Amino acid sequence: MRILITGAAKGLGRGMALAFAKKGHELALVDIDRNALDQTASEVERAGARCHKYTVDVSNRARVNELAEKVNSEMDGIDMLINNAGVVVVGEFLDVPLEEWERIMAINFWGAVYMLMAFLPDMVKRGSGHVVNVSSMGGLAGSPAETHYGASKFAISGMSEALYNEVANKGIKVTLVCPSPIETNILRSARYYGFDKGYEQEVWSFWSTPFDKGIAEIVRGIEKGKFLVIPGTLGKVAYYGRRISQSAYLSVRRNIYGKVLKHRVG
16 A cells, blocks of 8 residues: 655654555655655665655645645655644633734644645545544643643544545545554644753653553554544543533533643743
8 A cells, every 4th residue: 555644754644654564565755854754764764665755844735736746756645644634732811813813723733734635636536535624622622821732633533534524435445543642652743832851751651651552552543444533542532521521521621621730831
């Protein structure tokens, strides 16, 4: 199978790339970080998989269209598109400048839209394919201090649900991955407004899922063709708890948020 993964250089993208490489799939790895992408590509090749790498900013529509031309030329298309590229900003609504809102929507949401516009038509033409959109628990249940991140991920979740029904009769699968925090560097690389880095440790203390376990659950869910994949026990508890009682969920989240407020600065 030919699989393209965005945000493939680090974190979940790297983990999925290595997992699929070990299964013998041909991979197209896309990331904006050239050095980290080279390292991941080398690991994928050592795992025995054929690998293509592309340094691309997915928020740049023209570059994404160029990417599609290269991938179609070098790989004769793809069977699976994994939209994983994303960034996090931590801060309360009024503390985060509008420019950050625009940046996070450009990468997390519009990047996925551009990739779909570039690669989905060929899947429809062939009558087969699989789209995997990586959202977040923050795309199913709002997280305070991450309103902008949640907005981008709710957009991904809603788009994925609608797309699932649109393409189901065209031979195309859609999977929505919504992890609660998995032990990656995503919060370490986040931009912080009004909080210190102690926020990260507070989040890990009650939400985190071990990296290998999270990757294994994600890959297994994708391979089974599930629509919704929520790796991690606490993520599942939060999701189903919210569906049972919205008011109880909001109360619990408010109490949890109270614990991270000690890391407010300024």
